[in-house]
Amino acid sequence: MRIVSGMRPTGKLHLGHYFGVIKNWINLQDNNECFFFVADWHALTNKYKDTSDLKENIYDLVIDWISCGIDPSKATIFVQSAVKQHAELTLLLGMITPKSWLELNPSYKDLKFNLFFQYVRDFLLGKGIKIEEDTIRQIVHDSFYHKKEIDFEYLKESLIKLSVDENLSNEIVFNLKEGDIGKDIDTYGFFGYPVLMASDILIYKAQAVPVGEDQLPHIEITREIARRFNNLYKPVFVEPKALLTEASKLLGTDGRKMSKSYGNTIALSDDEEQVNKKVLSMKTDTQRVKKSIPGRPEVCNVFSYHKFFTDQETVKQIDLKCRNAEIGCIECKKILAENLNKFLLPIREKRKELEKDRQLLDKIIREGNEKAKEVASKTMEEVKEAMGLMF
């Protein structure tokens, strides 16, 4: 089966990425024709203002992939912006994609919600106002989804209720609504990224796309665009199926979803010391304030980590000893840290090797780009023929 998937180059990968995406890719690459791409153009949809680290992020992403086991001799690894045909196809597909399909795209609103939320959080933080992040998320969420349109009045009132000064609340709302934030986020490219995504997928005639549940609407739009093109002109495109991948069950060090914006990640590139420190600072069963109190592994985030990194027999023993107050949290964490480091060691070593060999990296990327271009340009020939374009 031909499979396409991509990731945005937004910094070094963490364990959440590994168990959410990479592990799945590694499983797929053996028996499928895989195209894995660095979505650098996509990164611009919400991060166009500072692109100074884009190049390093691209290298980092490829280094992470290969260090984890993505094999360039099995899968085609390439950088989106190197295959200009994606831009050409995006332009052409844009001509046949009704604006309303994009307006109805739930993930458009979701992404916008995230950006609005981040703005409100950072604004309050910048003013020294301390409100629980989850509370902020909740009120932004409610002002977004209670009504058909974004309810800015509700947002303002909620902020005031949380004792935010009225002037500041007004400023936040104004910036989201009419000021630079609202405008800056809401670009033409951001609005149309499902078209770009459709082009990324369709240009390789991918039969399947591994996605999380939240990405399903994109696959649906991609299928609709393919169908519309095929009906208008000629059946050039394959309608890709969504290959639903389970979300990673590995949580962040604080028990929430692992995410860089929560500061609760363990990066694949973290060194031994960093890992030890992070694991030692993890919360355990809050009721277990001293070793003599029996623990409840089922509510302990450290224990949930053990299931990923510690051998089954040891996991069983820890479970028992914890319940019997025979093992302390620090000892338990030390075992985890050791195993986690054991897991990360080969990735880290491969990382170091690759970091030193930019030439090899460039060669891998160049060869991947060439393979991708070959397939993409073949599809584009068919597209242009179908549409009656001369060039």
Place this chain on the structure above:
Amino acid sequence: MRIVSGMRPTGKLHLGHYFGVIKNWINLQDNNECFFFVADWHALTNKYKDTSDLKENIYDLVIDWISCGIDPSKATIFVQSAVKQHAELTLLLGMITPKSWLELNPSYKDLKFNLFFQYVRDFLLGKGIKIEEDTIRQIVHDSFYHKKEIDFEYLKESLIKLSVDENLSNEIVFNLKEGDIGKDIDTYGFFGYPVLMASDILIYKAQAVPVGEDQLPHIEITREIARRFNNLYKPVFVEPKALLTEASKLLGTDGRKMSKSYGNTIALSDDEEQVNKKVLSMKTDTQRVKKSIPGRPEVCNVFSYHKFFTDQETVKQIDLKCRNAEIGCIECKKILAENLNKFLLPIREKRKELEKDRQLLDKIIREGNEKAKEVASKTMEEVKEAMGLMF
């Protein structure tokens, strides 16, 4: 000065194009570095459903240009879609262009108005309902511009007042509002064509763009996009100036603006017989029902044509003789037809020559494309460097 301008390949050119655009281009090409392009991607924004004649239209357009005197040894003639860098830059500029700039773009609404108007006209025509085209245009215009949003209720009521069946009126409004027409017209590409246009202009660092008054908002958006890019990254782009060109004073054969949709054109490719027929059927001073009644040249469309195609001395004589009832309309038209044919003869002959020599045409287009690509790819290098893109 470097100048960029383009035309959509939508069929053979007529005299309105000649006096509105081409004549101006011919004047510009001697003392400026001109890039004239066939805007085939733009043609897709509102004509993506049937592209079967696109290729022939491209050739026709280039043939018309050269036959009129656009000289490939002076100006660079090329086809937009052959220079893929336009698509790449469109994608990148789209990332920094606020959606609101496009929503506020008056010509977006104008183009939409035209398409809606055409739909209503064709729908009524198809149902055998005869309403003056100008009346239809007026009510669609009013429903578009009286309020901030399109006033569909007003449109429906106006149609019913004109004795259109209520069901049909409802159907029209439904199709415009929620049916295929509204959706089909309102594509992502159509919405974003000012971004494509900005990229067409900026990629050549054009200092000036010859435009009609109605195109001024596009130049303004182009300048804003250039400014935004230069501020965000590095000063790569030139802010182009609008070179305001007067609208052609030559009207259609029926006295309205010359336009293919009015069926009142004289094509540059019309043969002698067609021209004679069209000129003979032109309306003159309606009060002059016979030769013996003195005419009023100042209200006669045929007389206004003479000013373009007949020598000044003869024009003076015709004016005098017409007022004195010494020359009849048929004789007057015959003189015009003869002069018009004299004017069109060299264009027609050059046309025939080029039509036979597809190889020469291909060579001209290929060489123009190469020249354009060279400039465009140089600009793209700067763009990518400024944005920190790797490829």
